Amino acid sequence: MKASYPIAENEFERLVDLADFDLDYTTLQDKFKDLTTLAAKVTGTDISLINLIDSYTQWTITNHGLDLQFMPREESVCQYTILENDSFEVKDLRNDERFAQQWYVAKDPQLRYYFGIPLKSSRGNSLGALCVLDTTLKELDPEKIEFLRIIAAEIVSRLNTIQEIRHLKQHASDLNESRKRVAHDIRGPLGGIISMAQLVTANGDSFKLKEILDFIELIQMSSKSLLELADEILVQDDKWKNQNGSSEEVFHQVKLKDTLEKLYAPQALVKGVHFSIATEASTELMPFSRNKVLQIVGNLISNAIKFTPQTGRVEVNTRLTREGSRNMLRLTVQDTGVGMSEEKVNHILNGQGQSSQGTNGESGYGFGLPLVKHLIDTLNGSLTIRSVPGNGTCFDVSLSQPRTN
Known part of the structure; x- marks a missing residue:
């Protein structure tokens, strides 16, 4: 009988909180390696892991003593740790029916002991867990x-620092763009003021007092207009930031493809699903904001792999086009999986979760696709879903973005 897997009461808020960190799980190893080493040495255990848990997957962002990058969320011990306020301990994994048959207990490395501490964000949501494990029984004082x-x-402090550094980099980029816009927009009015002042200075003796006063009035009017222009630029800049968030980071299709292959090709390989990503050659190096893109397309890929049987296909296509003063990023994730009914598609588009098992009996939590819809909505994007039961599903995402070049 299939086990029942735990879900936090605030699961959707937890997932949104994790998504707000906008992390690339492939780039964090070196930033946290010292902490897993320290945790293992302090506790005298063979293994220490830092795990972050999203809708479908437990991502091991750094490890000590066990070469592990990911595992399905439903197979992990840390899925129970994130439900706790303080800690979660399993003194002997062999004697706990939730874990006794898992590969890491029944087979190599034959783990026995587990102790985990939830990693809580400033909002009080558990992003994942720090855990230590051993092949022998332990007792931690x-x-x-x-x-x-x-x-x-x-660990949480460093995650916050990574997020803040990204915000500061974008703020610096925004300030640079503002400086360029101000320099461009005020060049004309300022030139006019300078010309009028030079005219008065050079020919002041030949002008009557009234003419000079008229020139001064024009200079004042131009100066006032210049100040109003500067205010307008600053207001527009604030609106742009509020609409687009402060976590922009330049990305392009080739980099996105490389990251997605590192994260999801191993999962597809384990299940025997053919996984491919295609970029548009003419624009594959054109920069775009990576804000939430990894979280959006990653959840769609995980969902597609989950509901695609062995020897099936999951295909991702990316393209970027110029539309007026904006760029349009389009992401397509298509699978040959079990498909969905029109009713289920409507539930997703309405932001509602429905739990169901994957083609290999993978546990369903029902939050992955509603999270995708939520993230797309926060970016003022659009999501369309085409699906026929038994004939696969195609997700199309469109995200309008400001030009970054």
Whole structure:
């Protein structure tokens, strides 16, 4: 009988919180490696992992003692840790029916002991867990557990720092763009003011007092208009930031393809699903904002793999086009899976979750696709779904973006 897997009461808020960090799980190893090493040494355990858990997958962003990059969420122990306020311990994994048959217990490395601490964001949501494991039975004393709590707090602090650095980089980029716009937009009015001032200076003796006063009035009017223009530019700049967020980071299709292949090709390989990503050659190096793009397309790919049987296909296509003063990023994820009914498609488009099992019995949590819809809506994008039961599904995402070049 299929086990029942736990879901937090605030699961959707938790997933949104994790998505707001906008992390690329392939780039974090070096930033946290010292902390997993420290956790293992402090506790005297063979293994230490830092795991972040999204809708479908537990991502091991760095590890010590076990070469692990990901596992299906429903197979993990940390899925229980993120439900706890303080910690979660399993003294012998062999004697717990939730884990006794999992590969990491029944087969190599034959793990026995587990201790995990949830990684809580400033909003109080569990993003994942710091855990230590061992192939022998252990007993952690309170002092070692307190050390783990300190390390867990440092992990969250570094995640916050990574997010803040990204915000600061974008703010600096925004300021640079504002400087360029101001320099361009005020050049004409300022030139006119300078010309009028030079005219008065050079020919002042030949002008009557009234003419000079008229020139001064024109200069004042031009100066006032210049100030109003500067105010308008600043207001527009604030509106642009509010509409587009402050976490923009330049990306392009080739980099997106490389990241997605690193993250999801192993999952497809394990299930025996053919996975491919195609870019548009003419625009594949054209920059675009990566804001939430990995979270959106990643959830769609995970969902597609989950509902596609062995030897099936999951195909991703990316393209970027210029439309007026904007760029349009289009992402398509198409599979040859089980498909969906019109009713289920409507539930997704209405932001509602429906839990169901994948083609290999993978657990369904019902939050992945509603999360995608939520993220797309926050970016003022659009999502269309074409699906026929038994004949696969195609997700089309369109995201309008400001020019980045």
